[in-house]
Amino acid sequence: MAERLEVLRRQLQNTTKYVDRIDVTPSITSAAVSLDVDPTQYVINNSVLTPEQIASYETNGFLVIKKCVPVDKLELYRKRFQGIANKSVIVPGLLVMRDVAIAKSEFVPGEKAVTKIQDFCYDPVLFEYCALPEVVKYVECFTGPNVRAMHTMIINKPPDPGTKSSRHPMHQDLHYFPFRPAERIVCAWTAMERIHRDNGCLVVLPGTHKGSLQPHEYPDWKGGVNKMYHGIRNYMPDHPRVHLEMDAGDTVFFHPLLIHGSE
Template sequence: MPIKGLKVLPNPVFSELPQNYRLSEEQKSFYWENGYLVIKELIDFTSLYSYKQRFLQICKGIVDSPVMIVKEQALFEKNLKPEEYINKLQEILYDDVFMTYGEHPRLLDVISQFIGDDITAIHSMFINKPPGTARHPPHQDLFYFPIRPVDKIIGSWTAVDHVNKDNGCLYVIPKSHKQDILYPHGDVPEAGKLYHGILNEETLAREHARVSLDMAPGDTVLLHPRLLHGSGPNRTQRHRKAITVHFASSACEYVDVRGSVQERLAADVQAAATRRGLRVSYQDIWKYKSKQVKGVRSNL
């Protein structure tokens, strides 16, 4: 008989998953050829449930967390409850619960097969994407990172809820990473503030070239940082939760982005930091928010 007031977790359907996951040569080849790879049921149900509960605890103000809350401004102005207007939580690497995703042994085993055993987590988000959330235009994750070499950076994105085209699933442009180009990005129509997109979308990311990634909870897609990808608006009446971390080999190095297509973004980020009383370089900002999650930290 359940004890009154005690939370009981649902039966974890994936709880018996092994702590490692060895990729086949076909899977590795697919990633390098196409710039992405979907792995079914990589993350267990119990972990996914804990992430959803942590998000709700933060929404309700039950716990203190060092995460940064990002609101969907149009929804916030409607005086909705937090779960209905919070678009995502950023910088989740130092939250006691969310950090278990970036340190998940099964995920890190996969990541190490692409970038080696010394791994630094460099960027992290829990994405809520409530109903009415705008699209995320086609972009390259590398646009944000002052880190090289490119092939030693990889993103992981795990569905916490079922995701499909109706609620704004990811789409990718296969093989677009092979152009070896970081395209200019900026503000584009029908996208939220700070959701940068490539400026020549109609040429580089035509609708017919987009592959939508329908995913079930626990499914995880790995993304090359140069791959063009984005997501549509959420047109349903339910949320589309996901969790994501970008990883880099700890042997990577910070680079000067002056004179590159990243220069304006770096200047804007530094200016925002200065307004908060912080005088730091763009590279230092990334260094401060990263976290060693496996092996030995060297350059990052």
């Protein structure tokens, strides 16, 4: 509990950062929140989204935009990640997290053990993602203008060492967010390479953004669970699910109550 409070305290203290235009966003995956918009609907009406896209987000709670982020930008972020993971680049304030199973293995030191870099708002190279016009343009469809990047992460998923510790249990991001209103928060998650069922793509339960925030806890997994990878306690395994198979640069925008996870 004390550890969780410390993480939340640090998130509150450290992860907020404005972008010049006062309208920012998420990350390779992150969340953004608007400060001054009427929280009565899921989508702000503007000319960016088609009526079909608006209807789809309202119904399902997520929207995939193909080729949203240019691949040359992703290559830049990938190299930066490698530099940070192998410690040739030091950025104060970043939280570098290691997979619970891989970190213990003497055979895969270094980059492959790093599963996540959190709070990359402190790194000017990675933080550029949050201000990409291609991303911000869509973020504003859900948050409205005057946006703040709140939670920034770059996730690395090496092959599972056999313990399934690379799984991310089904959860709602709002569980981690001590800010509201939920309707004006959106997560942007960009695939950095082709993702599909066999390499751990995101899985979403469409429509669950209309439900409430569920109790979360650490799942009872044999190989252990990565830090802060909480899952929904009463997860509904029979609910229809969609595997989001995406190409590099494709970006999914989703509501913070949408139940999702990955394998």
